[in-house]
Amino acid sequence: MAPGLIKQLFTEAKNYAKFYPAQFFFLSFGVLLQLLFTGCESVPPLEPFNSGLPPAVPENLQVTTATDGVVVLRWWQNIDPEFSSYKIYRSINDSLNFSFHREVRTNFFREEGLFYDSTYRYALTAVGRNGLESKHSFVVVAKPVNNLDPVLPSYINLHPVNFENKLMVSFEWSKDDNPDLLGLEVYRSVTSGFTPTENDLVTVLDTLNDTDSLALIAETNYFYRFRVKDRGGRFSPFSEEKTAFLYPMPEKIFPVNEAAIPLFDLFIIKGIHYPLDYGIVLYESALLNEVWRSPLYFKDGQGEVYIPFIASYISLNKKYYWRVVAYLPGTSTVVAWSDLSSFQLTRYN
Numbered sequence: 025m026a027p028g029l030i031k032q033l034f035t036e037a038k039n040y041a042k043f044y045p046a047q048f049f050f051l052s053f054g055v056l057l058q059l060l061f062t063g064c065e066s067v068p069p070l071e072p073f074n075s076g077l078p079p080a081v082p083e084n085l086q087v088t089t090a091t092d093g094v095v096v097l098r099w100w101q102n103i104d105p106e107f108s109s110y111k112i113y114r115s116i117n118d119s120l121n122f123s124f125h126r127e128v129r130t131n132f133f134r135e136e137g138l139f140y141d142s143t144y145r146y147a148l149t150a151v152g153r154n155g156l157e158s159k160h161s162f163v164v165v166a167k168p169v170n171n172l173d174p175v176l177p178s179y180i181n182l183h184p185v186n187f188e189n190k191l192m193v194s195f196e197w198s199k200d201d202n203p204d205l206l207g208l209e210v211y212r213s214v215t216s217g218f219t220p221t222e223n224d225l226v227t228v229l230d231t232l233n234d235t236d237s238l239a240l241i242a243e244t245n246y247f248y249r250f251r252v253k254d255r256g257g258r259f260s261p262f263s264e265e266k267t268a269f270l271y272p273m274p275e276k277i278f279p280v281n282e283a284a285i286p287l288f289d290l291f292i293i294k295g296i297h298y299p300l301d302y303g304i305v306l307y308e309s310a311l312l313n314e315v316w317r318s319p320l321y322f323k324d325g326q327g328e329v330y331i332p333f334i335a336s337y338i339s340l341n342k343k344y345y346w347r348v349v350a351y352l353p354g355t356s357t358v359v360a361w362s363d364l365s366s367f368q369l370t371r372y373n
Contacts, residue, residue, distance in 0.1 A: 078156035079104040082148040090166035093138045093204035093255060097146055097164065101131040106152040113160065115145045122147060122160075136203035138168045140256055170256030174202045176263055180250055184268040186360040191240035193248075193268045196233055204254045210236060211249045211262075220249050220262060228253070242272045243297075271359045272296050274348040277328065281365040287372045291331040293348050293362075295323035300359070301351040304331050306338075310345055310364060322353060336372070343368045 082099050089096035102110070112133055114125035122145070126133065138144065148161040183194040197208055207228040211220035218224065226238050240246070246268045252260040278292040279285055291304050302323060306316040316335040323329045338344060348362040 074154045075106060076154070076156075077106075077152075078158040079107040079150040079152045081158045082110060082150050082161045085146070085148055085161045085164050087146075087164050087166045089134075090168045091171045093140065093168050093170070094134065094136050095138060095144060095146075095166045095168050096132065096134045098132045099148060099161070102150050104150070104152075106154065107150055108153045109151045111149045111151060111157065113147045113149070116142050119145060119163075127151075140168060140170045143167045170204065170254065170258060173258045174205065174252040174254045174260045175200055176250070176252060176260045177208065180208075180263060180266065182248060182266050182268045183357070184246075184270045185358060186242060186271055186273050188361060188363040189273050190237070191242060191270050192235045192237040193240070193246065193270075194233070194235045195229060197229070197250075199232060202252055202254065204256065206230070206253045206255045209251050209253055209259075211251075212236065213247050214244060216245075216247050216265065216267075218247060218249070218265075220251075240270060242270050245269050271298060271300070271350060273360055274302065274350050274362045276346075276348060276362060276365055279365070279367040281367075283367040284370050285367060287336065287369050289333055291318070291333055291346070293329045293331065295325060295327050295329050296350070296360075297326055299324040299353055301353050301355075302329050302331065303349050303351070304333075305347055305349055306335060307345040307347075307364070310366075312345075315344075320351060338369065340369050340371065 079102060082102060085097065085099040087095065088098050097112075099110075109127050109129050110131075111124060112126045112128065113122040115122045125146075126135075144166045145163050146166070147163045150158040152158075177197040178200050180195065180197040183196070185192060185194065195208075195210070199205060207230040209225060210227045210229060211218075211224040212226045213220075213224055226236055227234070248266045248268065250263040250266075274296060275294040276291075277294055278290070279288065293302060293304075295302065300323060301320040303320045304316075304318040305314060307313055308315045315338070318331050318333075321329055321331055343366050345364045345366050347364050348360075349358055350360040351358055
């Protein structure tokens with residue numbers, strides 16, 4: 025065996041001994057002696073990252089946050105070359121019985137939605153690439169009490185719409201940094217500048233997209249204010265006031281419902297009192313398989329609106345369904361959908 029190769033093997037054995045107990049250094053040294061007397065080809069290589077022992081026990085486990093239903097744990101990164109992951113064990117209001125909770129590969133862990141009146145205990149183990157698991161670390165204790173008021177969402181969007189004479193105001197909002205969120209309280213009035221009371225509370229939103237449809241009336245300005253409630257009964261400040269206006273449903277004039285007529289070139293509708301853009305949507309069935317949509321046409325107030333019908337490729341003697349859609353002028357914001365009407369063509373001329 026070449027002297028350079030022998031020197032390299034001794035160097036690798038020394039490096040190996042930095043991470044493992046002395047007996048494994050001598051094991052490696054024994055392999056090296058075997059190489060000297062039998063030759064390199066006759067000795068199988070050691071399996072990488074498998075000393076036969078688990079990695080070192082995790083150290084310096086700490087609770088860095090325990091408040092408002094949130095616990096954050098941190099610990100020293102395991103530098104054992106055989107390390108693969110950490111297992112987190114947890115108990116709730118029990119100092120003796122721990123159960124497996126999570127497996128992570130980072131040296132920190134965060135969880136939300138915990139109970140304020142419960143005490144949580146955590147311990148860690150390290151798992152090696154060989155599947156062996158270390159002993160448990162020492163235990164840390166956390167009680168995530170409710171210390172802070174929640175914060176208002178960074179945005180709350182309102183979208184009032186009249187869908188087939190069903191009036192609703194849709195909400196879209198952000199959860200932001202509210203880990204113990206219970207819901208977004210929605211207060212409504214017909215008076216601008218109102219101070220919310222319990223009588224003005226119309227709903228509590230627990231999802232980021234929801235609606236208010238409680239006793240709404242078309243052509244009415246509604247004023248909304250919001251605040252966040254957390255699981256501990258704390259509240260954010262009230263939001264600024266937001267306004268929603270509900271438009272009436274557009275009327276259809278021609279063709280009349282259930283009409284059987286020759287091919288026509290104009291839909292006729294009646295504009296409502298406000299400046300809006302109007303369009304027609306045509307469906308293949310009442311289940312709304314859309315087959316044609318018109319351009320938008322502006323109407324500044326009441327009066328008939330004529331919308332060209334250019335879909336000459338539709339079939340004879342087949343029922344089609346259509347509705348009117350109204351938009352805020354120059355936008356893609358829908359404010360009203362009419363109900364469906366049907367017609368069928370008897371001939372093309």
